[in-house]
Amino acid sequence: MSAASASEGDLSTSGLHLFDRELIFVTGKGGVGKTTVAAGLARVAARSGRRTLICEMDAKGDLGPAVIDPAGDGVSGAGSERIALGFTPTEVAPNLWAMAMNTEDSLREYLRLFLRIPLVGRIGSLASTFDFVASAAPGVKEILAVGKLCHEVRQGNYDLVIVDAEASGHIVAQIGAPIVIRELVALGPIRDQTAWMSEILTDPRRTAVIAVTTPEEMAVIETVELAQRLRSQAGVDLSMVVANRVLPALFDRRRLDLLDRIGPLIPIDSEWGRIVASASSADRRRRVGAGHLDDLRSRLVESSFGDVETLNLPEIRFDLAGPTVVCAVSSALAGELDVEF
Amino acid sequence: MLSSEPVQQRTGTSPRTEYLWSGAKVLMVAGPGGVGKTSMAAALGLAAAISDETKVLVLTVDPARRLADALGIDLPGQQVTRITDEVAAAAGVELRGELWAGMLDVRAGWDELIGRHAPTPEIAERILAHPLYANLTRRFVHSHDYLAMERLHEVTASGEYDLVILDTPPSRNALDLLDAPQRMQEFFGSRLIRWLTVPARSRVANLVSQPFQAVADRLLGAGFLSDITEFFGLFQTLEEGFVRHAVEVEAQMAAPETRFVVVATAEVAPVHEARYLIDELARRKLHLGGVLANRMTSSHAPGEVVGGPKSRWEAGRIEGSEDVAALAERLVASLGTTGDPPEVDVMRSMLAQLHSRAAEIAELSAQQERLIAELEVGVPSVLRCPILDRDVQDLSDLASLAGYLIGETATAGSSDGPISPSES
Numbered sequence: 001m002s003a004a005s006a007s008e009g010d011l012s013t014s015g016l017h018l019f020d021r022e023l024i025f026v027t028g029k030g031g032v033g034k035t036t037v038a039a040g041l042a043r044v045a046a047r048s049g050r051r052t053l054i055c056e057m058d059a060k061g062d063l064g065p066a067v068i069d070p071a072g073d074g075v076s077g078a079g080s081e082r083i084a085l086g087f088t089p090t091e092v093a094p095n096l097w098a099m100a101m102n103t104e105d106s107l108r109e110y111l112r113l114f115l116r117i118p119l120v121g122r123i124g125s126l127a128s129t130f131d132f133v134a135s136a137a138p139g140v141k142e143i144l145a146v147g148k149l150c151h152e153v154r155q156g157n158y159d160l161v162i163v164d165a166e167a168s169g170h171i172v173a174q175i176g177a178p179i180v181i182r183e184l185v186a187l188g189p190i191r192d193q194t195a196w197m198s199e200i201l202t203d204p205r206r207t208a209v210i211a212v213t214t215p216e217e218m219a220v221i222e223t224v225e226l227a228q229r230l231r232s233q234a235g236v237d238l239s240m241v242v243a244n245r246v247l248p249a250l251f252d253r254r255r256l257d258l259l260d261r262i263g264p265l266i267p268i269d270s271e272w273g274r275i276v277a278s279a280s281s282a283d284r285r286r287r288v289g290a291g292h293l294d295d296l297r298s299r300l301v302e303s304s305f306g307d308v309e310t311l312n313l314p315e316i317r318f319d320l321a322g323p324t325v326v327c328a329v330s331s332a333l334a335g336e337l338d339v340e341f
Numbered sequence: 342m343l344s345s346e347p348v349q350q351r352t353g354t355s356p357r358t359e360y361l362w363s364g365a366k367v368l369m370v371a372g373p374g375g376v377g378k379t380s381m382a383a384a385l386g387l388a389a390a391i392s393d394e395t396k397v398l399v400l401t402v403d404p405a406r407r408l409a410d411a412l413g414i415d416l417p418g419q420q421v422t423r424i425t426d427e428v429a430a431a432a433g434v435e436l437r438g439e440l441w442a443g444m445l446d447v448r449a450g451w452d453e454l455i456g457r458h459a460p461t462p463e464i465a466e467r468i469l470a471h472p473l474y475a476n477l478t479r480r481f482v483h484s485h486d487y488l489a490m491e492r493l494h495e496v497t498a499s500g501e502y503d504l505v506i507l508d509t510p511p512s513r514n515a516l517d518l519l520d521a522p523q524r525m526q527e528f529f530g531s532r533l534i535r536w537l538t539v540p541a542r543s544r545v546a547n548l549v550s551q552p553f554q555a556v557a558d559r560l561l562g563a564g565f566l567s568d569i570t571e572f573f574g575l576f577q578t579l580e581e582g583f584v585r586h587a588v589e590v591e592a593q594m595a596a597p598e599t600r601f602v603v604v605a606t607a608e609v610a611p612v613h614e615a616r617y618l619i620d621e622l623a624r625r626k627l628h629l630g631g632v633l634a635n636r637m638t639s640s641h642a643p644g645e646v647v648g649g650p651k652s653r654w655e656a657g658r659i660e661g662s663e664d665v666a667a668l669a670e671r672l673v674a675s676l677g678t679t680g681d682p683p684e685v686d687v688m689r690s691m692l693a694q695l696h697s698r699a700a701e702i703a704e705l706s707a708q709q710e711r712l713i714a715e716l717e718v719g720v721p722s723v724l725r726c727p728i729l730d731r732d733v734q735d736l737s738d739l740a741s742l743a744g745y746l747i748g749e750t751a752t753a754g755s756s757d758g759p760i761s762p763s764e765s
Contacts (some may be wrong), residue, residue, distance in 0.1 A: 030374025030612065060692050062610070167374070184568070219375070250698060255691050258683055262672050271591070272668060275699040284703070284730040 013204045018240065018337060019160060022153045023099035023200060025175065026242075027165040028212035028224045033244040033329075037212045039066035040329035046096035048339050049331075050159040053089055053152060056100045057145060057174075058166045061085075061101070066326050068092045083143025100323065103141050106148040114152075121328050132141070139184060142177035143194070150197045153206070157181070157324045160199040168211070168226040174203055175209070176234030197199035201236060215246055220296040227305055238300075241308050242333075243293050245315045247286040249278060259283075357465060361631040361724070361746070362389045365600045367497060367593070368506045368630060371518070372604035373614040377635045378638035380733040381604045381726075382508035383412065383442070384742035389423075389504055390440040391740075392747055398441040401508040402489065411563055411735040412442040424736070432736035434743070439504070445510070450488040452594045465574060473572040485510035486521040490590045497593065519594060529580040600630025607634060607709035607714060616715055623719070632712045632720050633746075634753030636728040638706045 018024065018041075035056070042054040056063035068166050085094050087105035089097035152161050173180070178194035178201065183291055187193045201207050211280040213219045222339035251259060259280060266273045293310070300308050313336075316328045334341030350588050362368060362385065371380040386399035398421060401414070403536050413422045421443035429436045452469060459465035468474055486509075493507050509518050593599060601622050605615035615632070669689040676682045717723050726745045733739060 020605075032375065214375075245653070251691070251694070255687075255694075258688070258691060259695075261676060262688075265672060265675050275695050278702050279695050280696055281730040282698075285728070288731055 003115055009071060013239070018208060018210075019048065019050060019339070021160070021206055021239075022208040023149060023161045023163070025163045025171060025207070025209045025235040026212060027168055027171040027209065028242075029214075029219045030167045032212045033313075034167075034212050035060075035062045035066055035164050036325055036329050037210070037242050037333070039063060040161055040324045040333045041210075042067065042096055042098075042162045043326060043330045043333045044092055044200070044337065044339055044341055045162065046118045046339055047159050047334075048238055049095065050156070051095050051097075052160045052162060053097045053099065054162045054164060055149060056085060056098070056164045058164075059100060059102070059240060063098060063164050067096065067098050087138070091207075101145050101148065103144040106144040109151075109283045110144065110147065113243050117216075139173075139177050139180040139192070142174045143181050143190060144199075146174045146201070147193065147197060150200045153200055154196065168222050168291065171209075171231045172226070172233050173235055175230065179234065190303060198235075201234070204239060206234070209236055210240045210242055211238055212242045212244055213293075214244050215292045217292055219293045219297075224299045224303065227300060229302060229310075238305060238308055241300075241310045242313060243296075244313045245312055246293070246312045247282070247289055247315050249286060250283060256283065358362045359394060360389070361385065361600070361602060362393075362504055364598065365630060366504060366596075366598035367493065367600070368504065369518075369594075369599065369601045370506060370604060371508060371509045371601055371618060373611040376604050376611050377733070378604050379408065379508045380478055380739065380742060381602070381633055381635060381668045382506050383408065384726075384733075384739050384746055385602065386442070386504075386506045387736075388743035388746040390505075391743060393438055395438040395503040396441070396501070397438060397504045397506065398443065398498070398502040399506045399508070400443050400445060400489075400492060402445045402485065402510045406737075408734055409444065411739070414442045414444045422730045428736065432740055434736070434740045435632045438503075445485075445489055445492060447463050447485055447488055448655055450492060451689040454488070455579065456580040458586075460578050461647075464578055468572075468579075471572050471575065473568060479518045486518045487525055489502065490521050491586060494586060494590045494593065498589075509512055516618065519625065519627070522590045522594075525587045526584050529577070529584055595627060597628055597736065600628050602630050602633060602717075604633045604635055605713075607638075607712045609712065612712050614716055619716065619720060629720065632716050632723045634709075634716070634723050637709055637713075637725045638702060638728055664698060665689055669693060 024041065026034050026041065028034050038054060042052050046052045054067060061084065061224065073168060085098050085100040087099060087102045089099040092098045130204070149161055149163060152158060166174065178198045181191055181194050209230060211223045213223045223238075228237045230238060259276065263276055263280065266276055268274070268277060293312075297310065300306070311333065313329060313332050316325055331341050368382075368385060370376050370378050370385065382401055383399050386397045388395045389395055399412075401409075401412075402740045412424060413428075421441050423439040424436075424442060426436055429440070448635050455468050456462075459468065489507060489510050493505065496505055498500060603618050603622075605611045619629060619632065627731075667690060669685055669692055673682045673685050673688050713723055713725075724746065726742055729738065729741060731738065733742065
């Protein structure tokens with residue numbers, strides 16, 4: 001049900017499949033289902049034979065239960081307590097590795113790899129030193145996080161790095177961190193590192209940014225703002241929108257007309273009255289939501305983003321969590337992306 | 342199955358609970374992202390102004406544009422505006438009290454704060470013009486949180502309002518807000534600030550600083566370090582004002598007149614987050630005013646009347662719970678008298694579809710109740726607000742929500758309550 005194809009948007013990415021990229025950021029407003037979509041994409045990519053790394057950025061601990069599925073039955077991780085992912089990637093399924101970002105570990109790795117500082121003092125002193133640096137210097141935490149991701153891309157240990165990114169507010173600071181560092185820091189090794197990172201991040205054939213949204217006004221507004229800020233502050237264009245929790249149409253046009261006609265004939269306080277009322281009400285909600293998604297599409301076009309490719313994911317039962325939902329989302333995503341699953 | 346709707350049972354004629362806002366001076370509306378906190382904060386304000394002779398201020402962060410328009414708070418800077426009785430009357434509500442609303446503007450708020458706490462106007466100007474300033478306030482983690490607390494302190498200290506309702510900023514963790522004053526104090530007391538603000542000569546000699554210097558110099562270069570040092574040197578002069586306020590704000594949070602209202606929706610993640618928040622409030626000995634379960638599904642939510650006004654269906658009523666076949670025939674016959682009747686088969690299959698959909702909705706509603714039960718442990722009451730079939734975008738939509746909060750909503754099946762459902 002892809003509403004649009006990428007080909008009309010950015011010519012340089014025409015014909016390019018999402019999974020042909022090396023780095024995919026999945027972001028969106030809080031509560032729209034970023035983690036589920038990121039985990040779903042990672043599973044689909046891994047199943048299609050791509051060596052995939054998924055990285056949780058916000059240390060919330062939601063990604064572990066979403067990707068770790070020890071029995072492979074799609075259920076086992078669901079009820080379990082938070083499964084902690086570490087900075088070192090863990091293989092959670094065939095072809096699928098998962099990690100959690102930790103900027104302190106990233107700093108440690110960076111110092112070791114690039115500055116040849118083995119380990120500054122003991123761990124305790126590094127931690128407090130790091131706090132100093134990170135809170136004093138805007139952009140440093142971000143560059144360490146995004147730098148680790150770019151590093152993994154450059155090393156080529158994986159075919160695809162998928163990022164369960166932070167909410168829309170923070171992602172611009174992360175992807176734009178190389179630019180900020182260049183503006184603020186005149187000299188020094190960190191500045192020198194920004195060039196190759198920018199090359200990866202601003203190449204739409206290598207890096208994709210996906211905004212997850214829901215058919216709600218605020219989520220749609222935030223998606224448009226995100227697209228604008230990404231372009232102006234980070235020099236990156238939104239690659240794709242995933243509309244999550246899209247309500248399915250219950251009836252075709254003819255039956256909806258019929259529903260309207262019988263409404264007046266049935267007393268509202270009868271059982272059938274309530275049945276008709278809730279169906280009409282659900283359909284009104286669906287139409288309001290669909291209106292918001294139309295609005296999103298036209299606003300992105302108005303802001304000259306072109307016809308951004310949009311995937312629709314159906315509303316999935318809200319009482320489910322973890323791998324069960326991820327499984328459902330995965331198969332929906334696989335269908336939308338035209339990948340075997 | 343369809344007659345036992347959880348939401349409906351709780352919307353009888355008697356008030357569901359003592360008002361959330363009775364005896365409160367501050368309501369902190371908190372909860373996970375995406376659950377409708379802003380609408381709920383506004384609805385709580387409206388509900389309080391409808392039910393009591395009280396002067397209420399609702400402070401919101403980043404409301405949806407149409408909601409901002411409806412409240413008239415799309416104002417520059419930090420202004421507040423009154424929702425007049427005329428505007429309220431046009432939306433079908435009568436206010437006993439006064440309703441004021443304002444929006445939190447982060448940038449303007451920070452500028453104001455610097456101006457207030459800086460020892461001299463010159464220092465304020467130098468901070469505002471410093472290249473790191475914009476970057477820091479924009480990116481300073483939790484800068485929204487701190488600002489919200491400051492603003493709250495300012496309006497409550499003014500004594501102008503009987504009740505202030507704060508729609509908390511979207512944070513990853515609602516508790517960030519509570520930690521904001523403490524963090525500000527720690528920030529000023531930190532070794533970083535101390536170290537950065539001692540003169541450069543003694544800094545070199547300072548042993549504590551060595552690891553920092555080693556890393557910072559090699560990572561960032563010396564030029565950037567001196568920029569930072571200059572900026573924090575200026576910022577340090579704000580300490581007294583900031584810390585004094587932070588201490589006062591903390592005391593205010595713990596006062597019994599400050600109540601937290603936790604909003605959630607009946608989904609796994611929001612319920613877990615809300616539960617954690619409720620427990621954490623108890624652990625910190627803060628006062629929980631109530632829990633709101635928003636967007637509850639019910640097989641039939643009162644106030645959502647199909648087909649608009651009652652009069653449309655009063656003629657030619659068809660009674661009761663007939664089976665699908667019988668009802669289909671009667672409906673087809675009935676439609677035949679006014680126009681082109683559909684085929685009985687089509688009608689029958691549509692009714693069957695409707696019926697199974699209704700069963701799904703009832704099941705959904707039961708599942709939501711099971712989730713919400715997690716929030717009820719140790720909590721006096723969880724108020725349910727039904728999902729509306731439209732966005733909350735104007736005062737009459739807010740009035741619908743306020744109606745549920747007041748507990749005066751129409752009983753099931755009647756639209757005679759204070760709420761007039763609007764057609765979308």
